[in-house]
Amino acid sequence: RISSQFSKPFTVIIEGNIGSGKSTFLQHFENHKDVCVLSEPVEMWRNCAGHNLLANHYENPVKWSFTFQSYIQLTMLQRHTFVTSKPIKLLERSIFSARYCFIEQLFRRGTLEAPSVSVLNEWFKYVITKFDVSVDLIVYLRTSPEVVYERVLTRNRKEEQSVSLQYLKDLHDLHENWLFHKTAFSRPAHVLTLNADLGRLAIREEYQKCEDHLLSVTG
Numbered sequence: 001r002i003s004s005q006f007s008k009p010f011t012v013i014i015e016g017n018i019g020s021g022k023s024t025f026l027q028h029f030e031n032h033k034d035v036c037v038l039s040e041p042v043e044m045w046r047n048c049a050g051h052n053l054l055a056n057h058y059e060n061p062v063k064w065s066f067t068f069q070s071y072i073q074l075t076m077l078q079r080h081t082f083v084t085s086k087p088i089k090l091l092e093r094s095i096f097s098a099r100y101c102f103i104e105q106l107f108r109r110g111t112l113e114a115p116s117v118s119v120l121n122e123w124f125k126y127v128i129t130k131f132d133v134s135v136d137l138i139v140y141l142r143t144s145p146e147v148v149y150e151r152v153l154t155r156n157r158k159e160e161q162s163v164s165l166q167y168l169k170d171l172h173d174l175h176e177n178w179l180f181h182k183t184a185f186s187r188p189a190h191v192l193t194l195n196a197d198l199g200r201l202a203i204r205e206e207y208q209k210c211e212d213h214l215l216s217v218t219g
């Protein structure tokens with residue numbers, strides 16, 4: 001598929017558990033002239049009109065999950081519809097993982113109740129039919145929960161102090177069923193799975209494999 005500045009760029013979403021190395025992966029492409037990198041708008045989630053919704057979510061998930069996930073859905077739509085003249089657009093996560101992984105996990109844990117999930121789901125269905133949120137490739141950074149748990153502890157992001165191994169195991173299973181076993185939900189594009197348990201140096205070869213694939217599809 002040839003992408004020129006008049007057609008939609010080749011759009012890739014990077015999916016994976018918390019701590020799976022998505023930011024490191026995106027940094028690898030940050031300065032590439034043909035790639036528009038749109039990382040997760042965490043700073044927007046930390047400051048929505050002065051409110052730190054990310055902190056609220058982890059401090060009192062039952063009270064704030066709906067608010068947080070509702071705002072995430074909006075910010076991911078803004079990312080999907082961001083216009084770039086570059087031939088490749090890389091998104092960190094997507095409106096799809098928002099619904100199929102994070103909202104789903106909160107529902108199964110009983111943090112989000114059915115009425116809240118129904119409203120988020122109605123928005124999700126409306127948005128994916130009325131806006132062009134199409135994707136050409138999903139890169140799945142596949143990890144083990146124990147590995148990402150260590151990384152989350154080491155990274156020590158202040159809002160994530162309460163993230164447990166079980167939380168990461170639940171999220172891992174949802175990513176696995178969606179993207180690897182393909183037994184849950186639907187996938188908006190072909191999935192390229194990378195072994196993201198690898199250490200920083202070894203993972204560069206995985207990224208290189210992916211870079212060759214990405215740059216080859218855009219001619």
Ligand SMILES: Cc1cc2cn([C@H]3C[C@H](O)[C@@H](CO)O3)c(=O)nc2[nH]1
Binds near residue numbers: 042094
């Ligand atoms: C699409 C999407 C991303 C995302 C991230 N998060 C959390 C996980 C991490 O602690 C932090 C940054 O990814 O935000 C969430 O709770 N729900 C989300 N939904």
